[in-house]
Amino acid sequence: MAEVATNPSVDVTGKQEEVTISTVLPLEIIDKSIGKVVTVLLTTDKEFTGKLVGFDDFVNVVLEDVTETDSEGNTDGPVKIMLLNGGQIAMISSTED
Amino acid sequence: MLPLYLLNSAKSQPILVELKNGETLNGLLTNCDSWMNLTLSEVIQTSPNAEVFTKIPEIYIRGSHIKYLRLPEQTMDYAKEQNMINMEQRNKNQNRRGGRPNNNSGNFNRRRNDNNRGGNYNNRRGNSSNYHQSHGAGDS
Amino acid sequence: MSEVSSNSSIKTDPSTFLSGIIGSKVSVKLNNGVSYVGNLQSIDGFMNIVMDTTAEFIGGAASGTKYGDVFIRGNNVLYISKV
Amino acid sequence: MESKETARDGNQNNRDHKDQRRRNNGTKQEGPKREAILDLNKYKDTQIKVEFIGGRQIVGVLKGFDQLMNLVLESVEETLRDPEDPNVLTKDTRSLGRVVVRGPSLLTISPLDGSEVIDNPFVAAEVQA
Amino acid sequence: MLFFSFFKTLVDQEVTVELKNDMEIKGVLKSVDQYLNLKLDNISCTNDVKYPHLNSVKNLFIRGSTVRYIHLNPNSVDCTLLQDASRRGPWFKPPSKGCPLAHTKLQCIIDRLNI
Amino acid sequence: MSAPNSRSISDGSSNAEDLYLEAYAFTTAAALVGSVDRKIFLLLRDGRNLFGVLRTFDQFANLVLQDTTERIYLDAEGSKSLEKPARFGETYRGVFMVRGENVVMMGAVDIDHEDEHLEVLQNIPFEAAEAELKAIQRERVQAEKQKTKSLLSRGLINDFTKSDLY
């Protein structure tokens, strides 16, 4: 499901061309973050921080030991393991690197 | 002349775009696609409460979050002329290829046949009304 | 799932997670912040959920409202977690 | 009644109509395109501003993208907003490091280079639609 | 698609549409499409007169997504038929974002009407 | 007891054209095509009232209006509600292309009666009307936010989104 960078891939302009290593693929970055702690920021000013365990094509996300933070900053959790609906995800930031 | 064709003929014209959150963008339309995504150049972005103004060289806007566009007056006339020119073109090609006397009814029949193949709701209307669930309910 | 991944051992993608928690006690949090805790009976691609013996929790505290069986429409679901 | 009117106006602006046609290629009225209209390659390794539905706003260096307009940005700074009124941007920002941006939540993309806040340009000039 | 067929059988019946902003509009159902957009004839607003120009409007196109309820006349609904159709399933995915009418078909309607 | 079938197909007499339009009777396009080149009014989700000539549309009910006027209705001076219109302000807006999902309703305007309801109202400058409307809307958004919080504490969802002010 995540393309390996060296395969020729269609870039946004629709032209088929050899993709140089420098253009990274977003889903591949998410795939590389599996097992790491990530922060998932929603479009509704909520945030979830936890270890990324898996995701699917719609980027629904499975997280472990998750703390939830809302816009005013108060937190909730931790929740052992959860499946977060991908519909409202704005960004996934991998804080560790 | 469909709205997106009209939008296409407004390229390089100054337009105003209001987004669903109330933000407005004034700029020259450089490109648009069939989802109404737009790229504008020489843009002035106005915040929803019209307090902050930002000058931006170019911007890409997602069509799904556009509320409306305001186009220059002459876009309508220009697009209609284009439409008429194309109609004349089509008629000329039609006659050169030994087209049917009344080209309108010609393609009209052809279309009706493919209509029936789709088993549309119309045929079913004859029998008693039913709230059938199956896929072939005529809604292609 | 991609074949190349350094830690494929602990990976659980959403569908594996869901099939693993069918029948167990779960908490479903809606977009507005209300949670429903009960036994998960079934779930589909829209995240529609059916649970039984369900209790409603608001701001972390039980609100006292209880339902036998409950169908929750998927578009309201923010997350579903195993209790 | 509509078509008569335009025929009469037609010859008045025939002149600019002709150069219109020269400028866009061919008389065939192409409909809206199917493929992407933004070449993100031109923004690679430059700083861009991204706005999201719901009002979040970030600035970062574009490192990667895909067909669905998911993006990869590095050294990302998010401009925080006033909790009371999410339309009002505060001055303070926070850094998020490397970020994957989800295409479906994306509202606008613009280059940071050449963007600047200005005074109300419409007060002087009459509002030109 | 079930309620699209259901509302087609209610054409020419009087209904009261309650919008999500609490406005109530009574009228005769003239047309419905697969998104459950409605077209009503000789409409009247049963509660507040928020938009005075509505009195000079005879037919109204209402977008399905702003509808909360549609109050129906019970004797115009065949409950057993509706229950059977609902029971039948199987659930078939809601129509994708694509247009129900092929582009060319719509274009030819509009060409013929010389818009 | 099936509902009376409203439209029986007269066999053979209706020509191909009627049969053709018949097949598309129940589409968004069919509901809109009748209003083309006619004066219509449009209510948008943000509460805007637009009056103009419908020129074209597509199957998503995206609409193009020409010679459009935007009109704001306000209650009597000083009143914060929008229930009993007493004043109105309008301005010329030209050509509008509105995305379908922002439309709440669209009506064919009866040209001879369209201004009757205005005779009773006081005409005020559009800019003043717009400023007053924006203030009323800001207040309403704050009140609804408060309502959302207090209903939420009882597990109820207040169905209010900031951009929906119709």
Add this chain to the structure above:
Amino acid sequence: MADVQPQQKQEEPLDLIRYQLDETVLVKLRGAREMKGKLQGYDSHCNMVLSDATEYIYAENQDKPQGKSTDMVFIRGDSVILISPVAE
């Protein structure tokens, strides 16, 4: 959502509502509303038709909701939050 027959272990949620047809259900809706009535029809969007229904509208300040009855009502699916059978 009567007890699911053992052999169809993996029934979809939307199939399980089938058992509520012609039964009384409580529907919790956006806009601080609830509707109780007999389920006559539904589809995959949760559009529904209820008969002999009562709508309960909750206000900000009072605890007891205001009731409104309606003989036959179509409910649009996008307002639906939750559906639950009611032992009436």
